[in-house]
Amino acid sequence: MDINNTIARRVREFRDVQGWSLDALAERSKVSRSNISLIERGQSSPTAVVLEKLATALGVALASLFEDASSHPSEEPSPLASAREQTVWTDPDSGYVRRNLSPGVRSPLQLVEVKFPAGQRVAFDNGMRDAEIHQQVWIMEGAMEITVGDEQWRLEAGDCLAMQLDRPIVFRNPTRKSARYLVALSKFAPSDSRSHG
Structure with missing residues (x-):
């Protein structure tokens, strides 16, 4: 699993839930639109500081950006997270x-x-x-x-x-x-x- 792709998907999902454009998230987070666009395409390795700014603007915990939550959306998530996963x-x-x-x-x-x-x-x-x-x-x-x-x-x-x-x-x-x-x-x-x- 590529962690940058997981982050990309999660940022897009949270932005979609808010109904925000890239410009709206950029304004609220103080992260540039171009940087957010690269992150959402999985083409950037964002720092913790940048991710925290995005998480704060989106109203979620930083940890939420690393969750692989939608790999099987129709299935109930397992209550076990094995170390390798x-x-x-x-x-x-x-x-x-x-x-x-x-x-x-x-x-x-x-x-x-x-x-x-x-x-x-x-x-x-x-x-x-x-x-x-x-x-x-x-x-x-x-x-x-x-x-x-x-x-x-x-x-x-x-x-x-x-x-x-x-x-x-x-x-x-x-x-x-x-x-x-x-x-x-x-x-x-x-x-x-x-x-x-």
């Missing part, structure tokens, strides 16, 4: 590797494993979305510095940090060893978020 993607800028662990079944919860290289940094501009997305990061190996808005934490193995994806977030590995962590994401629709408030 899990989507693996590498950010061309930082070299961080993300593995989508969750199966394709409809669920408010998504799990992602990340391997983050030593000395690297990725900054996400997370803006407001139509849906409320919460995330928890659990460090399995190494250490990470995570900045959410104006607050910064240093996380060591075993530490877990909860955040909402509504402010800029920076992930940084300040050490000389790679880090590995689990990300759990949950999404609430606007009507759900009021009942959880």
Whole structure:
């Protein structure tokens, strides 16, 4: 499975659901129309920062862009995601590797494993979305510095940090060893978020 083709299909699907033209998505995401066009044709290897801008504009979690959700649209998705079928993607800028662990079944919860290289940094501009997305990061190996808005934490193995994806977030590995962590994401629709408030 070519991950760029999966990303291409998912971006097109989410844009179609919104009923937006390329120009409309470009305006909302601040990603150029030509860049989005290349991504949707599977002719680009977009960075994590670009994909996060698109996901934010489309109102979905970044992990949703890596789901191979429509390979067999008439079949019920399997509740099992075997390791060999899990989507693996590498950010061309930082070299961080993300593995989508969750199966394709409809669920408010998504799990992602990340391997983050030593000395690297990725900054996400997370803006407001139509849906409320919460995330928890659990460090399995190494250490990470995570900045959410104006607050910064240093996380060591075993530490877990909860955040909402509504402010800029920076992930940084300040050490000389790679880090590995689990990300759990949950999404609430606007009507759900009021009942959880």
